Amino acid sequence: MGTIITKDRIVIPGQVIAEGMDYLPAKGTFREGESIIATVLGLLRIEGRLINVVPLRGPYLPKAGDVVIGTIEEIGFGGWQVDIGIAYPANLSMKEATKEFIERGADLARYYNFNDIIFATITNVIRLKAVDLSMNGQGLRKLPPGRLIDVDPTKIPRIIGKQGSMISMIKEKTKCQIVVGQNGKAWIKGETAEDELKADQAIRKIEAEGHNEGLTEHMEKFLE
Amino acid sequence: MAYTKRFDGRGFEEIRKMSAEVGIISRAKGSARFQIGDTIAIAAVHGPRELHPRFLRKPDKGVLRCDYDMVSFSVSERKRPGSSRRSMEISHVTGKSIEPVLDLSKYPNTVIDVFITIPQANAGTRCAGICAASLALADAGIPMKDLVVAISVGKAGDKVVMDLTKEEEDHAEGATDIPVAMTPRNGEYTLLQLDGDISKDELKEALVLAKKGCDEIYTLMQKTLRDSFKEKK
């Protein structure tokens, strides 16, 4: 037999959520004896027997298949080192950087220079110190200079919305191009600085209020 | 002379007025302010980030690094800015009091830095610092098996008391200061220090009192974290 102990929507680290072996600890939880306990501050999601806590704040953890926005930090002989907002730079090899043939000894800065912003995918994560990137994939590219903002990575799914509905609405209403990386970065390019500011503020608003009910309506109103 | 009435009029088992807040420093990944009486602690979390020097890195988990310091004008006689033997020791025991609850297995080779500053001091600063640090880590979304809660108990004159003030620490007939940190769910001590002179029975009494104080602080900390997501009207 198992019992759900708490009625809270938001749980905090160390809080006992359920007792008994019927329930299983999934994301953001662990088992201690009979108890299932939250490890992060977040929203409680019970899916059948699985107890999840969806974090409301937290660092980005890279995983293969994620799309991220990064900044070129270092150019080496065999490729680039890219700051994707984690403790150590990610690697972009020549092979994964472009479909073009790069001649031996070529100046790699011609392809991606220092401080260039790229939209890339993660192909492999061994440790935080060994994250590999690739530019092969739809929409992956070098981004022209634009407004680059940091948001809490846990809020990215909210910013994108169901099937991209939220981000589409912001793009449409602000007439901006927007690229969102799962690493908690967003790149904005609009026709005017005012449009870009509006898009920035919209994203910030979702970051601050994303866990509340009625977000879509709030955002519609905000963007009018 | 027996200590019959506390200098600030509190009951012997009464904690000073408290308040707490998270998300106070926008440049940090997580931050908090914790006030107990006139003692204020603020804490900020930076990281997980690259750790130097290299030999401190751990290949299987992240490293917690705590840094405690007091503002020069937090005490009556100006404290010289910068670290001291005292602040180094407190930084160390603060780290040790929090480490047991952290799960840093997802952040190998990195450091999570917690900076604690005391803008105003009236005893119990290391405990207030631990409460602020614990809140800031939760605010940063660092996985934790529990919060860490801390309070100073002890003896002023001939009485076992909760949450000593500076005036009580300087009691003419002697005082004993026992800073305690606990993990509320399993009731384990993660910080236990003592300065003074106390009998075994009095110590036991003081530790029971500490548990009571920690329960009260824990309630406030839970509420603070939850309220940080309340809809702003």
Next chain:
Amino acid sequence: MKEYLLGLIKDKKRMDGRGLSTYREPITIETGISKKAEGSARVKIGNTEVNVGVKMELGTPYPDSPDEGTIIVTAELIPLSNPNFESGPPGIQATELARIVDRGIRESHYLDFKKLCVKKGEKIWMVLIDIYSINDEGNLFDAAALGAIAALRDAKVPVIKDDKVQYGELTAKKLPLDKEAPILMTIHKLGDEFIVDPISAEEEAVSARLSIAIKGDRICAMQKGGADGLSLPEVEKAIDLAYTQVEELKKALK
């Protein structure tokens, strides 16, 4: 971001939508934030926060000014306030900040050093002004200078008994301050334009800065910083811009 900001500034635009010579709002100043300091203040410009405390100690005067007290300004850019700040003794950034604030107060004679003399040749007041950054989202300079003024105004002289300062016991006596306070404004060159009150991203993109302390209609301290030089017309332009902002910052001090 630098390229982006330089692109915006060509159209005289800033990323948060402000005008080139507009400070973030609100600028708030709270005093008496510390029960242990003789005077204290918290300044917020937008999200940037600085705390300043004034402590007073009795000291011996310098031989060349036996009847004058003095000030000592220290800035601690603590790592709590900015992930790029490091632990340890003050670096050049903190030292420069403290020196600029010091000169603005000293050279404007805002504080009457002669009145800080307790006994000529023997005993003087040393006024220690300590600045702590709490949250650095840009423009710590101007925030720190405002904080120093506000903390000095808040301060009360402590009681002296048997030649010793009785900390915690304050007299009703305020510090000997001039009515007119020196106001520090730092003007930053971004692209070909001059801006005030940069946010962190802008600070990383500016090529030069000029800090100017103005008291009344007089200039009492200046400090040029940043990688690039400034031409004479540019210096004049920066100074003119500073003069337009004095009243705005004075209002915050009220």
